[in-house]
Amino acid sequence: MAIEWSGLAPELLVDLDRTHRGRLGVQLQAALRKAVRSGRLTAGERLPSSREMARELGVSRGLVQDCFEQLAAEGYLVARAGSATRVAPTPAPPSTPPALRSVRVQPVAVDFRPGLPDLTSFPMRDWLWALGEVGRTAAADAVGYGDPRGRPELHAVVAAYLRRVRGAVAGDEQLVVCGGFTQGLHLALGALARSGHSSVGIEDPGHRDWDAIAARAGLRAIPLPVDRRGADVASLTDADVRAVLLTPAHQTPTGVVLAPERRREILRWADSRDGVVIEDDYDAEFRYDRQAVGSLQGLAPDRVMTIGSVSKSLAPALRLGWIVCPPALLGAVTAEKDLADRGSPALDQLALARLMESGRYDRHLRRMRRVYAARRRALVEALAEHAPGARLDGLAAGFHAVLRLPSGADERTVVAAARQRSVAVYPMGQYRLGVGDHPPALVLGFGNLSEPSIKRGIAAIADLLGA
Amino acid sequence: MAIEWSGLAPELLVDLDRTHRGRLGVQLQAALRKAVRSGRLTAGERLPSSREMARELGVSRGLVQDCFEQLAAEGYLVARAGSATRVAPTPAPPSTPPALRSVRVQPVAVDFRPGLPDLTSFPMRDWLWALGEVGRTAAADAVGYGDPRGRPELHAVVAAYLRRVRGAVAGDEQLVVCGGFTQGLHLALGALARSGHSSVGIEDPGHRDWDAIAARAGLRAIPLPVDRRGADVASLTDADVRAVLLTPAHQTPTGVVLAPERRREILRWADSRDGVVIEDDYDAEFRYDRQAVGSLQGLAPDRVMTIGSVSKSLAPALRLGWIVCPPALLGAVTAEKDLADRGSPALDQLALARLMESGRYDRHLRRMRRVYAARRRALVEALAEHAPGARLDGLAAGFHAVLRLPSGADERTVVAAARQRSVAVYPMGQYRLGVGDHPPALVLGFGNLSEPSIKRGIAAIADLLGA
Numbered sequence: 001m002a003i004e005w006s007g008l009a010p011e012l013l014v015d016l017d018r019t020h021r022g023r024l025g026v027q028l029q030a031a032l033r034k035a036v037r038s039g040r041l042t043a044g045e046r047l048p049s050s051r052e053m054a055r056e057l058g059v060s061r062g063l064v065q066d067c068f069e070q071l072a073a074e075g076y077l078v079a080r081a082g083s084a085t086r087v088a089p090t091p092a093p094p095s096t097p098p099a100l101r102s103v104r105v106q107p108v109a110v111d112f113r114p115g116l117p118d119l120t121s122f123p124m125r126d127w128l129w130a131l132g133e134v135g136r137t138a139a140a141d142a143v144g145y146g147d148p149r150g151r152p153e154l155h156a157v158v159a160a161y162l163r164r165v166r167g168a169v170a171g172d173e174q175l176v177v178c179g180g181f182t183q184g185l186h187l188a189l190g191a192l193a194r195s196g197h198s199s200v201g202i203e204d205p206g207h208r209d210w211d212a213i214a215a216r217a218g219l220r221a222i223p224l225p226v227d228r229r230g231a232d233v234a235s236l237t238d239a240d241v242r243a244v245l246l247t248p249a250h251q252t253p254t255g256v257v258l259a260p261e262r263r264r265e266i267l268r269w270a271d272s273r274d275g276v277v278i279e280d281d282y283d284a285e286f287r288y289d290r291q292a293v294g295s296l297q298g299l300a301p302d303r304v305m306t307i308g309s310v311s312k313s314l315a316p317a318l319r320l321g322w323i324v325c326p327p328a329l330l331g332a333v334t335a336e337k338d339l340a341d342r343g344s345p346a347l348d349q350l351a352l353a354r355l356m357e358s359g360r361y362d363r364h365l366r367r368m369r370r371v372y373a374a375r376r377r378a379l380v381e382a383l384a385e386h387a388p389g390a391r392l393d394g395l396a397a398g399f400h401a402v403l404r405l406p407s408g409a410d411e412r413t414v415v416a417a418a419r420q421r422s423v424a425v426y427p428m429g430q431y432r433l434g435v436g437d438h439p440p441a442l443v444l445g446f447g448n449l450s451e452p453s454i455k456r457g458i459a460a461i462a463d464l465l466g467a
Numbered sequence: 468m469a470i471e472w473s474g475l476a477p478e479l480l481v482d483l484d485r486t487h488r489g490r491l492g493v494q495l496q497a498a499l500r501k502a503v504r505s506g507r508l509t510a511g512e513r514l515p516s517s518r519e520m521a522r523e524l525g526v527s528r529g530l531v532q533d534c535f536e537q538l539a540a541e542g543y544l545v546a547r548a549g550s551a552t553r554v555a556p557t558p559a560p561p562s563t564p565p566a567l568r569s570v571r572v573q574p575v576a577v578d579f580r581p582g583l584p585d586l587t588s589f590p591m592r593d594w595l596w597a598l599g600e601v602g603r604t605a606a607a608d609a610v611g612y613g614d615p616r617g618r619p620e621l622h623a624v625v626a627a628y629l630r631r632v633r634g635a636v637a638g639d640e641q642l643v644v645c646g647g648f649t650q651g652l653h654l655a656l657g658a659l660a661r662s663g664h665s666s667v668g669i670e671d672p673g674h675r676d677w678d679a680i681a682a683r684a685g686l687r688a689i690p691l692p693v694d695r696r697g698a699d700v701a702s703l704t705d706a707d708v709r710a711v712l713l714t715p716a717h718q719t720p721t722g723v724v725l726a727p728e729r730r731r732e733i734l735r736w737a738d739s740r741d742g743v744v745i746e747d748d749y750d751a752e753f754r755y756d757r758q759a760v761g762s763l764q765g766l767a768p769d770r771v772m773t774i775g776s777v778s779k780s781l782a783p784a785l786r787l788g789w790i791v792c793p794p795a796l797l798g799a800v801t802a803e804k805d806l807a808d809r810g811s812p813a814l815d816q817l818a819l820a821r822l823m824e825s826g827r828y829d830r831h832l833r834r835m836r837r838v839y840a841a842r843r844r845a846l847v848e849a850l851a852e853h854a855p856g857a858r859l860d861g862l863a864a865g866f867h868a869v870l871r872l873p874s875g876a877d878e879r880t881v882v883a884a885a886r887q888r889s890v891a892v893y894p895m896g897q898y899r900l901g902v903g904d905h906p907p908a909l910v911l912g913f914g915n916l917s918e919p920s921i922k923r924g925i926a927a928i929a930d931l932l933g934a
Contacts, residue, residue, distance in 0.1 A: 145583070182809045293541050317611060318610075342646075345785055
């Protein structure tokens with residue numbers, strides 16, 4: 001039924017669907033809210049009395065009165081005892097939300113996007129098993145607000161794992177669970193800023209967002225040059241900085257490992273100025289030629305804050321990681337986590353602990369190491385076959401490799417030409433902070449590509465890569 | 468077997484467990500790392516040759532060489548071609564982590580802690596069902612890095628819910644999924660700071676942490692007085708502030724609802740200075756006397772940013788919520804989320820969407836409304852029986868009530884005396900930002916207490932509450 005009331009708001013139509021008798025009040029409220037918002041009912045306008053409106057709509061007067069009262073409480077109407085109900089003076093009607101910027105997406109057949117593990121290999125069945133175990137056994141307070149540092153069960157399992165596999169010196173009580181590496185960094189830098197730091201050295205080339213995350217924490221980012229032996233703190237000798245952010249096990253993106261003397265030099269540097277090293281323990285699970293280099297944290301647990309996650313070892317979407325805090329910074333990091341989000345989701349934390357202690361996590365890692373090693377071989381072989389002049393840099397580790405382009409080549413031209421052939425590759429330039437001159441190179445991720453895709457992709461763009 | 472090598476480090480004992488032959492290298496590495504860290508092997512000290520050590524330990528020379536090489540790469544040892552392997556010069560050995568501050572916990576039999584829903588009622592079976600559905604049907608890219616705003620499936624379900632139940636004007640594309648209210652606020656204030664705001668008005672009394680969260684975003688918090696009609700922006704007329712944070716549906720902690728003319732006044736205030744209202748849509752699901760007042764956002768979608776979560780309706784441990792962004796702030800909030808943690812866990816988001824669209828979420832809410840209404844009645848009845856002079860303030864809503872104490876009573880004395888009887892109650896003072904004089908009161912949470920516990924708790928402390 002549609003009605004229109006004369007002299008008041010002729011264009012106002014209230015459509016009530018009589019098949020849902022119980023919802024008539026809700027429908028009437030919605031119609032009136034909409035009429036006010038859209039400007040069809042204008043500020044100050046008098047509404048019919050509840051008696052009139054009830055009669056016209058064929059509903060009870062109580063229903064209309066409830067509706068007026070509700071909308072008055074919400075600020076849409078003004079009701080004063082002894083006078084008519086009127087439309088409240090409201091701000092101008094809202095504009096229509098503009099469409100979100102839409103990115104024109106070119107079809108990509110083979111995407112060498114760095115930083116992605118194989119998504120089809122996520123052990124969903126094991127993950128659901130672990131969640132089921134947690135659901136069956138967890139106490140009620142597991143679903144409450146817990147300690148912002150996270151669940152003690154996960155602290156214990158991860159600390160033991162880091163001691164065993166990464167040579168870390170980590171007591172359970174030093175861990176703070178976080179939502180992946182990015183949040184870990186956000187919290188770590190926030191804690192440093194609150195502890196009196198005003199700047200942080202970050203690797204160049206490195207992850208561009210780190211700059212922006214540092215800025216949000218109120219820290220100035222100082223580029224730290226990376227050469228074939230990793231990051232070099234010598235350039236920081238005169239700088240007013242007491243903290244650096246490093247990827248020692250497998251530098252992002254160059255793929256070099258931090259050389260032993262550089263490791264010592266950095267710790268000496270930190271020691272000499274009461275400094276802090278934030279270690280991104282990136283990719284450490286996936287080294288194919290030999291055992292991964294141990295965590296820097298094991299050498300100087302009072303100076304090094306290590307951040308790890310399961311984004312590469314399980315899946316990015318889990319958003320779970322950890323910070324191993326030097327004792328002096330544990331309180332500050334905990335406070336940051338508490339005020340950032342109160343803690344990470346507890347059931348997921350418990351499920352990860354269960355997965356790790358059941359041995360299923362290790363089994364998955366062993367399997368994935370073989371998968372990724374084979375993919376890397378496929379990349380090396382495809383380059384040897386189709387672009388024999390091309391040179392691959394970086395460790396046999398992780399899911400990405402750095403491909404040197406002929407000197408004088410323009411990264412952007414190569415990237416654009418490859419995209420024309422439906423192959424996405426990524427310029428080293430997007431990792432650069434400084435303005436220095438660097439040899440042109442591409443960063444190729446192979447973690448989420450099958451071996452045939454890798455070969456097909458390289459074959460399609462080989463002529464763009466050669467000398 | 469334990470060996471000791473003479474002239475080098477007589478106190479160094481390397482215990483190798485021969486029953487795990489395959490792990491001998493790992494054991495040797497661990498023992499040497501430990502010896503360097505503990506200072507038992509000192510900087511510069513010469514190690515035996517790999518040949519000697521292999522003979523003494525009865526292992527292969529290759530194993531010892533691999534071990535030396537690994538520890539050199541990690542910075543523990545220095546190996547130079549043609550000369551002996553030595554212990555690397557390292558920073559001073561780490562101090563033992565100090566014990567964490569331990570809080571002496573008094574046994575609490577009845578805890579009126581505010582802000583907790585009933586944890587035993589969490590629908591674990593439904594949640595696991597929803598996760599199982601997601602696991603069975605989700606595409607592989609659901610476990611990758613998604614849009615930092617969250618999963619479109621959840622945007623659609625939550626936006627529809629807010630339109631239907633809260634009278635919000637929310638297009639799916641205006642939502643950003645976050646990790647509960649606290650993170651939502653963190654992101655919202657960060658976005659305001661990046662958009663040129665330098666201060667924010669916050670309710671007093673209110674949540675104390677909000678002050679700290681504002682400070683972290685670089686915003687000055689300006690107390691906004693709350694009276695029986697809710698927050699009053701009149702005091703902000705002359706202040707240099709263009710943003711306020713409000714709990715309109717059920718003020719935290721006073722429990723008052725923002726009066727209709729105040730709602731309009733606040734929107735006029737925001738409109739007059741191109742301002743923003745952040746709405747904490749707290750407790751809106753749980754009103755027992757009548758329908759909850761609709762979201763302020765519905766009146767001014769261009770001015771109001773609404774933050775909601777399932778911490779009260781399902782469980783805090785899920786850490787899931789949403790921000791409904793005015794179109795002009797959507798980009799800034801999205802950027803904050805991206806740099807804060809890249810996005811919330813995707814499988815949990817999909818499970819929540821599934822739970823809501825299946826009708827199980829609504830069913831749970833209906834059941835819990837009855838449970839909480841009964842608990843509130845139990846509190847009212849217990850007070851009527853045992854402390855007939857006591858006066859309860861605030862709406863029949865949510866899980867907490869405000870109990871006025873006799874004028875002149877000291878909140879802290881009452882809290883301490885109650886604790887002596889194993890009953891935890893919370894002083895209104897902990898919600899106050901200003902230094903003004905306020906009538907003494909307690910904030911009593913009843914969401915996570917059974918009816919008998921509520922009655923027992925009140926009976927035990929009734930004499931402390933009366934006039």
